[in-house]
Each structure stands twice: as structure tokens, then as C-alpha cells.
Amino acid sequence: MLGRFALPMRTPNLRKTPATMLTFMCAAGLSVFGLAAPGVQAADVKAVRLWRAPDHTRVVLDLSDAAEFSSLSLANPDRFVVDLIDSRIDASLRDLPLEGTPIKQVRSGIRKGSDLRLVFDLDSAVRTSLFSLTPSESIGHRIVIDLFDEVTVAEPSPVLSVESLEGRRDIVIAIDPGHGGEDPGASGPGGLREKTVVLQIARRLESQLAKVPGFQPVLVRTGDYYVSLKNRRDKARALEADLFVSIHADAFKEKSAHGASVYILSKRGATSTTAQYLADTENAADLVGGVELGGMDPMLAGVLTDLSMSGTLDTSLSLGTLVLEQIGGVARLHKKRVEQAGFAVLKSPDVPSLLIETGFISNPGEAERLATPAYQDKMARAIRRGIQSWFARQPPPGTLLAWQREQGGREVTIASGDTLSEIADRFGVSVASIKSNNGLTRDVIYIGQTLVIPEG
Ligand SMILES: [Zn+2]
Numbered sequence: 001m002l003g004r005f006a007l008p009m010r011t012p013n014l015r016k017t018p019a020t021m022l023t024f025m026c027a028a029g030l031s032v033f034g035l036a037a038p039g040v041q042a043a044d045v046k047a048v049r050l051w052r053a054p055d056h057t058r059v060v061l062d063l064s065d066a067a068e069f070s071s072l073s074l075a076n077p078d079r080f081v082v083d084l085i086d087s088r089i090d091a092s093l094r095d096l097p098l099e100g101t102p103i104k105q106v107r108s109g110i111r112k113g114s115d116l117r118l119v120f121d122l123d124s125a126v127r128t129s130l131f132s133l134t135p136s137e138s139i140g141h142r143i144v145i146d147l148f149d150e151v152t153v154a155e156p157s158p159v160l161s162v163e164s165l166e167g168r169r170d171i172v173i174a175i176d177p178g179h180g181g182e183d184p185g186a187s188g189p190g191g192l193r194e195k196t197v198v199l200q201i202a203r204r205l206e207s208q209l210a211k212v213p214g215f216q217p218v219l220v221r222t223g224d225y226y227v228s229l230k231n232r233r234d235k236a237r238a239l240e241a242d243l244f245v246s247i248h249a250d251a252f253k254e255k256s257a258h259g260a261s262v263y264i265l266s267k268r269g270a271t272s273t274t275a276q277y278l279a280d281t282e283n284a285a286d287l288v289g290g291v292e293l294g295g296m297d298p299m300l301a302g303v304l305t306d307l308s309m310s311g312t313l314d315t316s317l318s319l320g321t322l323v324l325e326q327i328g329g330v331a332r333l334h335k336k337r338v339e340q341a342g343f344a345v346l347k348s349p350d351v352p353s354l355l356i357e358t359g360f361i362s363n364p365g366e367a368e369r370l371a372t373p374a375y376q377d378k379m380a381r382a383i384r385r386g387i388q389s390w391f392a393r394q395p396p397p398g399t400l401l402a403w404q405r406e407q408g409g410r411e412v413t414i415a416s417g418d419t420l421s422e423i424a425d426r427f428g429v430s431v432a433s434i435k436s437n438n439g440l441t442r443d444v445i446y447i448g449q450t451l452v453i454p455e456g
Pocket of ligand 1: 178186
């Protein structure tokens, strides 16, 4: 049902809604937001956008101006009501992608003559959070409505496998496709979006790593929705990841800028002006994505003085160098060494963290390559090989790789369809090294044959 309607002015059946950091609820469940907008003018809702994440649905109202607003949760049937004072809607509510969300439909109506009421008809109860955002560089006033599923997805727990119980756990790699949802990241020719390209590369990296014994890749973002920079770090830490790798493909002012690069966190300044520029751009993702920057994360303040950070940074640098070396085999490099800058997403004190710019989406040639599956696969393979070669040299204690190293090598039993080159690729070593390690003179292998894989 669309169009205008009148709601009865009876006392609503209020549901008690737990307050969140971003929500200011009064005891009855009615929330009123006063925006510091003297002489509030009429605001138009120019667009309504919606994204589904694994545990919540985000709706963003794009406004022509700031507006005062309030909200209300109603039960039997479940509804969520948002009132905007002195506002109108100039956008369609018909084509919102509601599939997979708890929203059955969204209706709009006029209340008290000039207020706009939006009603979200729900098929299940939700926990809500509502906040406004002031304009950032490319986007105007917004109201963000988050509807969290009642049955919330449990915090990611450390990945355990049978081996882990015997001190042979998998090495956990948290793969973070940058941006997502209302934060598209950089844009390239033909409407190519960074958020789309990096999710594709990240998925390829995940599927490649999943085939390597001893590795457990986990995607930090699995679809088109926004995750704050802090939540990305938090997920990696909750997973007790051995590595966090954030994948990007950014833009630069000059279209001619090209080449892939690998970044780690800097304790001091940035190592180049491009590094500084990119860190500033990446850190602005939270502004576009809808996180209020009012409350500084206390961890960020202290993290750089933390002693454990130095060890983590050393690992990040060595790992990054190996990854950059591999990327250099498939792509042009922007700089031949790992660069450093103050990327907020890399500030985990205890998880080695890399940010990989796979290329400049603003460069027409690179954008074209980055959009092709074959190049995405090559890029993913290079990143994977760099990761593998580091962990083959420095396997964390208690992992399958560490155990294999103690046993004097890694063994693989040949199955139907295996080839030497595929096995070499899987373990990140050369065919020649497998042959010499196993005394093979020809490329012929047999089903059931056991090969010892040399260290990478
Ligand atoms: Zn980016």
C-alpha cells in the first residue's frame, strides 16, 4: 500500500526498544531527535536507499536539508514508524529491494498537516537504531535507520577445526573487501565501482585459499553493505585472525596514476604524498558509510604507543614485502616497496594487517583489467602466494603448517586429477622444487603416490 493515509492518534502499544550507542531512547520507547537546526526548513526526502547485511537492514533517507525526526516501535503487528517534522517525500518506496529483509512494505503518509510519517511494516520484531548524518564531500543530509534482526548473528568465534584440537589449527586469514553499501569507494569508467571489483577479487582469494591445506579464509564483508572500519578490525580480532588483508582499488586526482601497492600502518607520518592521500580517502569511508565520528575509539588513541604494535608492524612489513613481490609478477607496481600511512582499518594492535591497492580504478587501462575475471584471478593468486610463502617460513605455533614443518616437510597423497603444476600452485612452490625434493625425473605422478612438498 502506498500513498497518504491517516494514522489513529491513540496511545500506541509501545515496545521497549533497547538503546544503542547511536540511539537516544526514552523509557517508553519513543525517541525524539532534536537537530540543532535553527529555524528548521521544510526538508524533502529525495531518495530512499536500502541494503541488507547478514545481521541487519540499513535504510538511508537522503534529505534536501536537515530535519527533526522521531521514531516509534509498535507491536501486533510489528511496525517501525519514523516521523519527520515539516517534511515531504519526493521518492518512490515501491522498488526497494525488500527481499531477505524483515520489512514487508514501507508506507508514507502526512501527519499534522506538514509532517511526514514513514511506516515500516515488519514480519518480525527488530532492534532499531536511528541517527542523522550531516553532509560529507559527495553526499548531503541523511537519516540512517538500522533494523537489527532480533535473532542476532553470534559474534564470529575463532575458527576451530578438528586439527586445532590436536594443536594443528588452520591459519585464519581475514579478507576484507573495502567499502560496500552506501559507500561505493572509487568510481571508474563506465560506472565501475571499487566496492564491486574488490569483493570479486576478495571472493577469488577466499576460494583459492580455501583449497590450501592449513588455511581458513574468512570474508569480512560478503555482500553489498557497509561495515565500519572499526567493525572490520573487530571482526578480524574476534576471529583471532593471523592476518587481516584489506583489498582496494582506488582513484587518484591524475588519471595517469597507476600501479598496485601494499600498505601497512605508519607509526609516524606517511611515506609518500600518495600514501597520505589514500589513507585520508580510505578513512573518510566512515563518513560516507554512516558512522558518527564524534566518539573517538579509545583503542585508536592508545594503539600506537602499545608495545605489541611494534611486533605486529614488523610482521606486517615482512608479509607485505612478500605479497608485493608476488604482485610485481602480475601487475605494474606504484612503488617498489611497502608504503606506510595512518589507515584506520589497519590499527589492530595484535593482528598483522595489510591494505592492498590492486590498482587505480581511475586509470582507464587498469580499470579495464581490474574488471576482468582472468586478471582478478591473477591478482588473487599473487596475493595468496605472498601470504603462503610468509606462513610457510613463519608458521604460527600450534598450526598445521608449524606441525608439518616440525615433521620435516609437508606431505600430499596424489588423488585423481592432480597434476604437478596444480600441486605446486596450491602450495606456492615451484614444480622443479617438488621434483628435486622427491627425486622425480619426469612430470609423471601416480594416484596414491606420496610427495613431500618442500618449504616455500
Ligand atoms: Zn578503497
